[in-house]
Amino acid sequence: MTWALAAAVWISVALGLYLALSRDVLRCVLGLAVLGAGANLVLFSAGRIGSTQPPVVPLGESVLAGAANPLPQALVLTAIVIGFALVCFSLVLVLRLIERARTDDALALREAEPEPTDPVKPPLPTREADARAGGAA
Amino acid sequence: MSVSFLAVSPVLVPLGTAMLATAASRRPGLQQAISFTGIAALAVCALMLVAQASSGVPAVAQFGGWVAPFGIEFVVDGTGASLVLITALMGVASLLFLVSDADPGPRHPLLLPLVHGVLAGVGGSFSTADLFNLYVWFEVMLICSVGLFAIGGRVDQLDGTFKYLALNLFGTMLLLMSVGLIYGATGHLNFTALGEASAQWPPALGLALLAALTLSFLIKAGAFPLFAWLPASYHTLPAPVLALFAGLLTKVGVYAVLRTLGDVFSPAPQMLYEALGWIAAATMITGVLGAAYHWDIRRILAFHIVSQIGYILLGIALATPEGHAATLFYTLHHIVVKANLFLIGAIVWALTGSYDLRRIGGLYALKPLLAVLFLIPALSLVGIPPLSGFWAKLLILREAIAQERIVWTVAALLVSVLTLYSMMKIWMEAFWKAHPDETWQPARVRLGAAYLATTGLAAVTLWISVSPQSLLGYATAAVAGFGR
Numbered sequence: 067m068t069w070a071l072a073a074a075v076w077i078s079v080a081l082g083l084y085l086a087l088s089r090d091v092l093r094c095v096l097g098l099a100v101l102g103a104g105a106n107l108v109l110f111s112a113g114r115i116g117s118t119q120p121p122v123v124p125l126g127e128s129v130l131a132g133a134a135n136p137l138p139q140a141l142v143l144t145a146i147v148i149g150f151a152l153v154c155f156s157l158v159l160v161l162r163l164i165e166r167a168r169t170d171d172a173l174a175l176r177e178a179e180p181e182p183t184d185p186v187k188p189p190l191p192t193r194e195a196d197a198r199a200g201g202a203a
Numbered sequence: 204m205s206v207s208f209l210a211v212s213p214v215l216v217p218l219g220t221a222m223l224a225t226a227a228s229r230r231p232g233l234q235q236a237i238s239f240t241g242i243a244a245l246a247v248c249a250l251m252l253v254a255q256a257s258s259g260v261p262a263v264a265q266f267g268g269w270v271a272p273f274g275i276e277f278v279v280d281g282t283g284a285s286l287v288l289i290t291a292l293m294g295v296a297s298l299l300f301l302v303s304d305a306d307p308g309p310r311h312p313l314l315l316p317l318v319h320g321v322l323a324g325v326g327g328s329f330s331t332a333d334l335f336n337l338y339v340w341f342e343v344m345l346i347c348s349v350g351l352f353a354i355g356g357r358v359d360q361l362d363g364t365f366k367y368l369a370l371n372l373f374g375t376m377l378l379l380m381s382v383g384l385i386y387g388a389t390g391h392l393n394f395t396a397l398g399e400a401s402a403q404w405p406p407a408l409g410l411a412l413l414a415a416l417t418l419s420f421l422i423k424a425g426a427f428p429l430f431a432w433l434p435a436s437y438h439t440l441p442a443p444v445l446a447l448f449a450g451l452l453t454k455v456g457v458y459a460v461l462r463t464l465g466d467v468f469s470p471a472p473q474m475l476y477e478a479l480g481w482i483a484a485a486t487m488i489t490g491v492l493g494a495a496y497h498w499d500i501r502r503i504l505a506f507h508i509v510s511q512i513g514y515i516l517l518g519i520a521l522a523t524p525e526g527h528a529a530t531l532f533y534t535l536h537h538i539v540v541k542a543n544l545f546l547i548g549a550i551v552w553a554l555t556g557s558y559d560l561r562r563i564g565g566l567y568a569l570k571p572l573l574a575v576l577f578l579i580p581a582l583s584l585v586g587i588p589p590l591s592g593f594w595a596k597l598l599i600l601r602e603a604i605a606q607e608r609i610v611w612t613v614a615a616l617l618v619s620v621l622t623l624y625s626m627m628k629i630w631m632e633a634f635w636k637a638h639p640d641e642t643w644q645p646a647r648v649r650l651g652a653a654y655l656a657t658t659g660l661a662a663v664t665l666w667i668s669v670s671p672q673s674l675l676g677y678a679t680a681a682v683a684g685f686g687r
Contacts, residue, residue, distance in 0.1 A: 086373070091365060098372050105376045105383070112387030138386065141335055145379055148342045155346070156368055159353060163365055166358040177362035178439050188497055191559055 071111050078104035089172045091163065095156045102149040106142050113138030209255065210262035210277040212248035213287045213326025214340075216241060217294075221319035228312035235302075238315045242294045245322065249288035256284040256681070272396035278332040281681025282531055286329045286458060289538050292663070293450045294322050296656040297443040300546055303653035305442060305553040311354040318444065320347035321451075328455045332394040334382050337459065341378065341423065345371050348452065351444050352436065363436030370432035374422030381416040388412060394467045398686075401468050410472045417460055417475060424456030426516060427486040430509045434493060437508075438501040438558075442549030445501065449508050450542035454534055457515050465519055465527050469686035480520035484614040487513030491621040498560045500548040500633070503625050504541070507584065510618060511537050517615065518599045521606055527682035529598035532675055536583070536591040536667055543580040543660035547573070550653050551633055554645045560629065565638035569645060574634045576654075579661045581626040583668070586619050591667035598675070 078100055085097025113135035121133040164170045167177055180189045208215070220241025227234040255262050261280040265271065279287065298318070301310075324344030331337050345368075352364035386392055388408060389400035401409060418429075425433045433453070437445060464471050464479070490510030494503045515537065518530030548558065550573060555563040567574045583590035596619065603612045667674055 086369070094369060098369065098376070101373070101376055102379075105379045108380045109383035109386075112383040114387075138383070141383075141386075144335075144339065148339070148346075152342070152346060152368075152372060155349065156365075156372070159349075159361065159364060159368065163358075163361045166361060175362050175365070177359040178366070179435055187561075188499070188502075190561060191499075191557075 067115055068111070071107060071115065075104050075107045075111070078107065091160050091170050091172055091175070092157075094172065095153070095160050098156070099149075099153045102145075102153065106145050106149065109145055110138055110142045207262050207264050209248060209251055210264035210279050210330060212252070213245070213279070213290070213330045214323050216245045216248055217319040217323035217326060220244075221316040221323065224319060225313070225316040228316070231310070231312070234312070234315055238298055238319065241319060242291065242298055242322075245326070246288070246291040246295060249284065249291045252279050252284040253281075253288050255279075256281040257677070272391055272393045275336050276332040276393055277330045278394075279330045280684060281677065282458075282461075283329040285531065285535060285677065285681060286454075287326055289535055290322060290325050290329070290451060292660075293447055293538060293542055294318070296542060296546065296660055297447040299652050299656040299659075300443040300446070300549070303553075303650050303656075304648035305546075305549045305650055305653040313350065313354055314444075317347045317350045317354070318447065321351065321447065323347075325451050325455055329458060334385065334392045334394070334397065336392075338375065338378050338382055341375055341455070341459075344452065344455065345375060348448065351448075352440065355439070355441065357439070360439040363439035367432050367436040370422065370429070374419050374429075377415060377422070378419035381412060381419055385412050385416065394462075398467050398469075406472060409468070410474065413463070413468055413471050413475055414478075416463060417479070420456050420459040420463070421482065421516075422456070423453070424460060424516070425453045425486075425509050425512055426482055427489050427509075427513070430486070430490070430512075433509060434502060434505045437505040438499065442545065442552070446542040446545035446549070449504070449545050450538040453508055453512055454515075454538055457512060457519075457530075457534060460516065461519050461527065461530055465522065465530075465682070466685040470522070476520050476522045479516055480608065480611055483513045483516035483520055484611050485513070486510070486516060487614060487618040491618045491625070494625045495621060498632075500551065500558045500560065500629060501545070503629065504544050504548060507544075507622065507625070508541060510622065511541070511584070513618070514596065514599055514615060517603065517611055520611075521599075521602050521608070523602060523606075524679070524682055524685070525598070525602045525605075527685055528675065528678040529595070529602055531678040531682060532598055532671075533595040535674065535678075536595045536664070539660050539663050539667075540580040540583050540592065543657055543664070544577075544584065546653065546657045546660070547577050547580070550650060550657065551577075553648050553650060553653070555633075555638075555643075556646060560632035561639070563633050563638065564636040565643070567634040568637075574630075576657055576661055577630070577634065579664055581630065583664050585623045585626055587623075589668050591664050591671070594667070594671035594675070 082097045082101030082104055085093050088094055117132055117134045119133040121136040123130045167175055182188050223237045224234050227237055252262055261278050264277040265274045267274050321344055324340045327340035349364055349368050388404055389397055391397050391400050422429045487510050490506050494506035497503045515530055515533050518526045518533055552558050557563050583592040586592040586596040600612055600615055
């Protein structure tokens with residue numbers, strides 16, 4: 067079972083990295099989501115798998131033996147919730163970005179850092195870009 | 204031990220403020236009042252934390268009735284308390300700056316709640332004594348900061364947000380994996396228990412786990428070669444938020460490296476310190492070269508964040524009590540100076556209408572006091588005696604020379620010269636030369652609050668400059684408990 071989990075981690079991390087390195091920004095975000103799933107699996111397996119017994123101390127006893135480790139389950143639950151929220155946010159962000167910038171190619175997305183035209187100095191911003199730079203919080 | 208409110212206050216106060224401010228988002232005046240009350244309360248709590256940490260007994264809180272190695276624990280020692288205090292100070296400065304006309308345009312109703320959310324994440328990172336909890340506070344910081352990036356809604360801001368988010372998200376995932384693996388190897392997450400357990404683990408395993416953990420913190424800190432997200436995105440932020448981010452966010456990553464390599468897992472494998480030293484040297488050099496190329500004040504300063512991170516990391520790489528004290532001293536000095544430079548840059552923008560040095564000029568003739576105000580943090584960043592940056596660099600370099608790290612020392616000195624070059628570039632272009640447009644008149648704006656904020660920060664810098672011994676004494680005492 068451990069080997070199956072290790073293989074699952076390997077596949078999801080490889081898949082996630084491959085997608086995250088894509089130039090397509092939507093794929094990149096999806097890749098990060100898959101990578102997050104891989105990270106969650108690592109966290110889950112850190113508590114060792116094997117026992118499926120719930121970690122509840124039986125009535126009349128004070129020692130818990132042979133039960134599953136509850137801590138990584140609590141941790142992974144936290145991580146899943148946080149990761150899900152971030153993935154939702156980044157999907158909305160990327161869709162809005164594609165809509166506004168009219169491209170989904172990461173190399174063509176140079177809105178924040180315009181391409182230099184002069185080999186020595188960076189491009190001079192337009193007057194309009196200056197006017198909105200500090201304001202509009 | 205019970206839950207001490209004081210130990211939790213770096214998180215509870217900003218979180219409470221954020222919630223109240225969200226509830227008041229339809230009434231800007233009330234929201235402003237809540238926000239100022241909240242930051243004042245945080246500052247008071249931080250002062251009490253520093254007082255308690257100086258007395259030798261740090262504030263401690265354990266949650267849910269679980270005792271030390273099992274429950275989540277908050278310990279605010281001297282290092283954490285001083286950083287919480289400087290966080291509160293940064294909050295005061297940037298909220299004060301927000302009141303002035305230097306940041307015009309309609310304000311988003313969620314701006315203030317998100318700023319307090321970032322402060323909660325920063326405060327939590329400085330207070331916690333639990334590795335997984337540290338990850339949670341990094342995520343709180345990340346989600347609030349991407350919110351602050353995105354609420355402007357301009358296309359360049361969205362572009363910056365995406366780059367910031369993608370690289371930082373990768374960093375937190377690496378952090379999560381390393382935390383999971385360290386838990387798997389030791390069965391602990393509490394800092395004290397991890398320190399004891401890590402003395403037992405096989406050296407090769409320790410090296411691999413700590414390398415992964417440090418790497419994830421270095422992405423957050425903006426170290427070479429993982430700083431690409433920082434100069435790509437920071438300049439799209441509104442100025443007061445930019446100053447807050449520049450002062451605090453990368454420093455949380457640096458603090459996490461200091462806490463893990465300097466305190467919890469100390470002594471870590473020598474190879475890690477060696478690698479960190481070279482990374483630090485490369486960070487200094489690449490950051491300052493990036494700054495030399497640019498003509499936009501914000502972009503110059505953003506590259507200088509990266510460059511200065513290198514000095515702080517060098518202090519950690521030296522791995523001695525003197526190095527740690529120098530690191531803390533440098534961090535405290537640097538946060539104030541960096542935020543102040545960004546705020547002064549915003550005043551320059553408010554007066555001239557441009558951040559680009561080729562478009563502006565003539566400010567010395569017009570506002571000599573503003574020019575002096577700029578020179579204090581600028582020369583302090585370079586390290587001109589007797590300003591605070593000189594003492595900070597002296598401490599780091601003295602320790603580097605004592606350990607015969609000559610290459611790192613030479614790199615640091617060379618970078619200082621290049622830092623002087625780019626600070627003088629801003630001075631010559633924005634203040635000294637005449638304005639390229641002869642008919643130019645400065646904008647009529649109310650800048651009282653902005654001047655108050657920047658003068659206050661400059662006063663802190665001057666205080667460190669004239670009495671470095673008191674801060675150094677505090678820093679030495681704060682790191683004395685490291686690695687035990």
